[in-house]
Structures are given as structure tokens and as C-alpha cells.
Amino acid sequence: MTDIVSADWVNDRLGALKLVDVRDAWEYDGLGHLPGAVNVPFETFRTGEDDSDGMLPTEETWAALLSEAGVGGDDEIVAYDDHHGVFAARFLVTAELLGHDPDRLHLLDGDFSAWQRSFGTTSEPTAVEPADYAVDPPDETPLVGPEAVSAAAEDPEAVVVDTREQSEYAAGHIPGAVLLDWRDLVDTESRGLLPRERALELLAAAGIVPEKRIVLYCNTARRISHTYVVLRELGFPEIGFYEGSLTEWEAQGRPLVTESE
Incomplete structure (x- = not known):
């Protein structure tokens, strides 16, 4: 189940988590980011196409996006933004609806600004090794029409x-x-x-x-x-x-x- 985790929880596990920053690229680069975080801006997955479900990206778009960011299908992900988590939550729900194990999806409680109050950030780019992310939507989802x-x-x-x-x-x-x-x-x-x-x-x-x-x-x-x-x-x-x-x-x-x- 996608859950909410504290900054302390994340800090204790740096290196074991895939941190996903969904802010714009200029914020990620210019304002800094959590150590080891990769950038998947909200605008890159915010709307779907004619053959997608609602506002969701297509399976092909999502798989390509996460693969390029170095996110694997088995990764334990923590997503964050700088808007109280609303954009990061959209990333996580998209991941859940498209088949990522919800028990391995976490929302940072607070956001980038809250993290900065207690922990360090970096402007150093994160080395990304492309992954081969495979989308596998579950048979049942919370989606309703x-x-x-x-x-x-x-x-x-x-x-x-x-x-x-x-x-x-x-x-x-x-x-x-x-x-x-x-x-x-x-x-x-x-x-x-x-x-x-x-x-x-x-x-x-x-x-x-x-x-x-x-x-x-x-x-x-x-x-x-x-x-x-x-x-x-x-x-x-x-x-x-x-x-x-x-x-x-x-x-x-x-x-x-x-x-x-």
C-alpha cells in the first residue's frame, strides 16, 4: 500500500531507496535535490494520450520515462516535490495504477522545503544507469468510471x-x-x-x-x-x-x- 514516510525514515535509508524528484528540471538543478534523487518532472507524465486511461500516460510512455530515469520495476521508491506532496502523490498513484508494487511506493511526508530544515541537499547531478522498466498493470485497481x-x-x-x-x-x-x-x-x-x-x-x-x-x-x-x-x-x-x-x-x-x- 502506498504510504507516507518521514524525512528521518528516508534519511536512514539513503542509498537503499530510489528517490524521485518530480519538480521542474530547473528546480532540481538550480535549487538542489535530495542526495541520489533522479528527476522525473511532473510535466513529463501529467496527461495521457488518446489511447490512455483518463489522464494517465500510456504504458509505453511510462515505461520509457522510468527506464530513462534509471528506475527499475522492483525499486523501492520515495517521491517528493515542493508543493506539500500533491505532484509526488500523482507520480506514485500513476506507478500503482500501472503495476508497481504499492508496498514499495512511498510519499515523503512534507516536501523539499521541509526536508531542507533538517537534512542536506546537493546540486551534484545523480549518475543514472538506464533501466528496463516493464509495466504490468494489476487485474484490479481503484479506478472507477x-x-x-x-x-x-x-x-x-x-x-x-x-x-x-x-x-x-x-x-x-x-x-x-x-x-x-x-x-x-x-x-x-x-x-x-x-x-x-x-x-x-x-x-x-x-x-x-x-x-x-x-x-x-x-x-x-x-x-x-x-x-x-x-x-x-x-x-x-x-x-x-x-x-x-x-x-x-x-x-x-x-x-x-x-x-x-
Whole structure:
């Protein structure tokens, strides 16, 4: 299961992990990076093509990208960014959906700025030996389509969750969805996940509890990636991941509700 790990945990295992920095190349080169990290910028895997699923890159694109970065199919990966983990979470969820062992996928709690408070960085380029990454998607994934989202909105045992900002939600959201801005689960001081009990209280206040099936969406599946990883970390057993999100929903002419309605 993709989880969240502390900077101390990562520092104790430097050299045994494949560290993936998903910031832009200029940030990786100019601002420094974690020792040994390779750079796989978010822009290189952020959207799919006509024959891909939702916003996911194609299997061929993903395999080529990770192979070039020297990432192997058996590597234990820690991903990070400098935006509270939202872009790194997207990398990890993409890896999980395309078949990387989720038990070997980790999100750095906090981000690059948080790491710098306690540990060193480097501007030295990381030597990369190309790998031969093979994509092997699992038979079952958390992916759900628009029909499943509609059904969940009518199901009292499920909760459809919009992880965007309040203004976006007010402008138009899927009928029956509750609002949970993904950033509400981030501690502004530590830049990482809220303390566990605080996070669970916030979720429960929105009706998001482990006893229910949770279905997540945003606009392009980036923000739900962070919420997905956090909910897994908190022990939520059943999470649906609407990869198409509002991009697909609106393209199909499906209904939206505004806050004024």
C-alpha cells in the first residue's frame, strides 16, 4: 500500500531507496535535490494520450520515462516535490495504477522545503544507469468510471468527495458530492500530513469515514492523488479513484450543481 514516510525514515535509508524528484528540471538543478534523487518532472507524465486511461500516460510512455530515469520495476521508491506532496502523490498513484508494487511506493511526508530544515541537499547531478522498466498493470485497481460515480452519489453507504477549492466546488460540482479541499489535510507548519487524530476529525466532519466507500474526483486527477494516498495512510479500506474526474464528466455533458442551487 502506498504510504507516507518521514524525512528521518528516508534519511536512514539513503542509498537503499530510489528517490524521485518530480519538480521542474530547473528546480532540481538550480535549487538542489535530495542526495541520489533522479528527476522525473511532473510535466513529463501529467496527461495521457488518446489511447490512455483518463489522464494517465500510456504504458509505453511510462515505461520509457522510468527506464530513462534509471528506475527499475522492483525499486523501492520515495517521491517528493515542493508543493506539500500533491505532484509526488500523482507520480506514485500513476506507478500503482500501472503495476508497481504499492508496498514499495512511498510519499515523503512534507516536501523539499521541509526536508531542507533538517537534512542536506546537493546540486551534484545523480549518475543514472538506464533501466528496463516493464509495466504490468494489476487485474484490479481503484479506478472507477462516471456511472460508478453517479451510483455512489445515490448510495447512503458511499461518499463522493470533491477535493478542489471552495470556489471551484461552488461554480459546479457532481451532484451529491461533498467538499474536501485536499490542502485541508496538510499541516501548514510541517508541510506534511496533519496529525492522525486531527485529520480523522476533519474528515468525519465532512461525512468521510472509513466505514463508507469513498469516491474521489477533482479536475485532472492530480489533487485526488494526494487525498487517495492520505486516506490509505489513515486506513480507509475502500476508495474509488475517478481518473477522468470533471474533465471527463463535463465532456460527456453530465450534470453539475452550483452552490447557489
